[in-house]
Amino acid sequence: MKLIFGALLLLLLAACYDQTRTGNKEDTGPSAPTIETKRNKDLGNAQQPFRFDDNFTISSSHHPYMVTGYFNPDNYLDTAILVRHKQTGKDVLFIQHGETPNTYLLLNGKQVGANFPDYNWVSQFEVVKKGTKIWNNVIDGEIVGEEQVPENKKITLQTDAIFVHVDEAGGGGIIYYQNNKYVWVQQD
Secondary structure, eight states: OHHHHHHHHHHHHHHTOOTTOOOOOOOOOTTOTTSEEEEOTTTTOTTOSSSOTTTEEEOTTOSSOEEEEOOSTTSSOEEEEEEEETTTOOEEEEEEOTTSSEEEEEOSGGGGTSOOSOSTTOOEEEEEOTTOEEOOOEETTEEOOGGGSOGGGOEEOSSOEEEEEETTTTEEEEEEEETTEEEEEEOO
C-alpha cells in the first residue's frame, strides 16, 4: 500500500514539473532572508522530484496534507504540502512553484512574520482564492470584524493563498505570496 501511495504521489508531483522549463532565478532580495529557498538542480530525478524525501515525510496527522493553487503570479499550478521532519517530528510547510525549480520550506512562523514554532497545530489546511479580501482580524489583542478594519488595512489577494487554522481554538492565518516571499495575515 505504501508503495502504491508513494508511486501515485511521485506521479502527481512530477506532473507539476515540466522538464522543458528551467525557470528564472527568483530574486528573494534582502527583504526575505528568513525563507529558505532551495534551487533544485536535479528535478529530473523521479526518485526525489522535490528533494524533501531524505529528511522529511508527508505528515500523516493532517487531512488534507496537500493543497494546490496558483500561489505565485505565473499562472502555473503550485503545490503546498505539510511534511514532517523525520528527526524532530516537527511539521513544516513545503511549497513548490509549478513551472519552476523554486521551492520554499517554511519551518516556522518567523519565516512568514508570525510567532509559532512549527505547523504541528494545523487542523484546517485550505486554499483561499485569488480576489478574496483578507485582513488581520486581531487588533491590540482583540478579535475584530471586517467593519472594524479600515479599508487601507484590507488586502485583495492577487494570487491564491494558503489558510492554516486550528479547529475550535481560534488561531491561524493566511499565508500568501507577495514581493517574492510568503507573508502572514492573522485570522483568529
